[in-house]
Amino acid sequence: MKINRAYRYELKPNVAQRILLAQHAGTARFAYNWGLARRITLYEAEKKSTNAIAQHRELNQLKQTEFPWMYEVSKCAPQEALRDLDKAFKNFFRGLKLGQKVGFPRFKKKGQDDSFRLTGAIKVNGKAVQLPRLGVIRLKEEPWIRGRILSATVSREADRWFVSLACEVEIPDPAPVLGPIVGIDVGLNHFAVLSDGTKVEAPKPLDKFLKRLRRLSKKHSRKQKGSTNRKKSALALARLHRRIRNIRQDFLHKLTTNLAKTKSEIVMEDLNVRGMMRNGSLARHIADVGWGEFRRQLGYKTAWYGSKLTLVHRFYPSSKTCSACGYVREELPLSVREWDCPSCGVHHDRDHNAAKNLKNYAKGIA
Incomplete structure (x- = not known):
């Protein structure tokens, strides 16, 4: 049977890579907060909702004039952040229908929500992982990866960076x-x-x-x-x-x-x-x-x-x-x-x- 399994390892980035990691996390956080503010404003003004695809198209138009600094990071970081926001709203409205208490999406804070997700060409070579726009980053231990890599979620805890590789793994049906x-x-x-x-x-x-x-x-x-x-x-x-x-x-x-x-x-x-x-x-x-x-x-x-x-x-x-x-x-x-x-x-x-x-x-x- 196929299962989704995540493998988490600590990164060992150099100074330049730490700066680039922080830029990706900041861009993802900005996109999430921007999307949340736009959704709130749209609903208050027109009583309408939107989705991740429409917001990503709107953000791409604004990148050329208002947010040119977003071109310095991978396009996946803001795109996946808007998808996370869309999922948060779906969970919120589903909770309202089912009578469950699911909190309204909240704005993310710097220092507390320093993470981003990447998709695309992600490879593991020895004690290093290759990520889009970030290049090859060393790992602190030899990785043990099985299956097809679907995405990589990079997060910061205090002064350390970690990568979680979500993989689709084929395992035999377990014996009872x-x-x-x-x-x-x-x-x-x-x-x-x-x-x-x-x-x-x-x-x-x-x-x-x-x-x-x-x-x-x-x-x-x-x-x-x-x-x-x-x-x-x-x-x-x-x-x-x-x-x-x-x-x-x-x-x-x-x-x-x-x-x-x-x-x-x-x-x-x-x-x-x-x-x-x-x-x-x-x-x-x-x-x-x-x-x-x-x-x-x-x-x-x-x-x-x-x-x-x-x-x-x-x-x-x-x-x-x-x-x-x-x-x-x-x-x-x-x-x-x-x-x-x-x-x-x-x-x-x-x-x-x-x-x-x-x-x-x-x-x-x-």
Whole structure:
């Protein structure tokens, strides 16, 4: 079967290439913001909409007179940015029709949204990648690329540049995993409790570096805007955020890969993570563990490795149901971590009991 897989590597550009990379990112950001402003103005004035193709034609006409500096970069950078904007509007209007809360497209900011996408002649030669208008840029490691390269997305994180190569890969249909069915209950005391009793602890990098993050943030706020010291402070802050994100992603990738390769079916609740993030007391802790990213990675990795992901409705009473006899309690406050079944007398750990009920749901016992 054919799948889309991305290979991400760190670039090792020289000074001239760094300048050119920044120009591409700035042009893509400008095109996106220009297109968003034009769409807003058009709708307010004429109640009409437009699309990426029409906006790209309009921008090409303006490049000759108002934006001649755009000829210094690849035409793909602004073109793909306008396509991303068009996709953002389609997602927004689709969300309105389906009653889902999808945010209105927002303007991009320099230093936060430094990325662009290229298509066309993209090649990988040894420890280097060849990109349109950018030429050959060295990589920090030997790439391992399979399949046909569709596009290259270049992004900046703090002071480092990365390239993500999206490829169409032909892989054999995976053989079904012969492992057991497992129910997973995610939480904050333990990142995940499995139905077999295994408890997985999250690294919680944000909580670990929170004191240092607050200190750097306060230090940054005191710097004079536009000064060199403020730029240095912003760089130190960005590096810490990158380190926190890398620790979290490393943990999630290793855990999801292991589960997808060893379990025939993974059962978990379809939690409303976005809604739970509105809780001011729990929002930071929920964001730190990454429940949404955990579910997203399991979604595509189970398809890759031959296992199955089953999502149970979020209102299924997995915690309140006795996994031994099926008795359902009327109420079970979040503060209650252990309880005894009034029907059969079995003592339950809240999270482990929920995981076993999710497993029973997949087997048709619940």
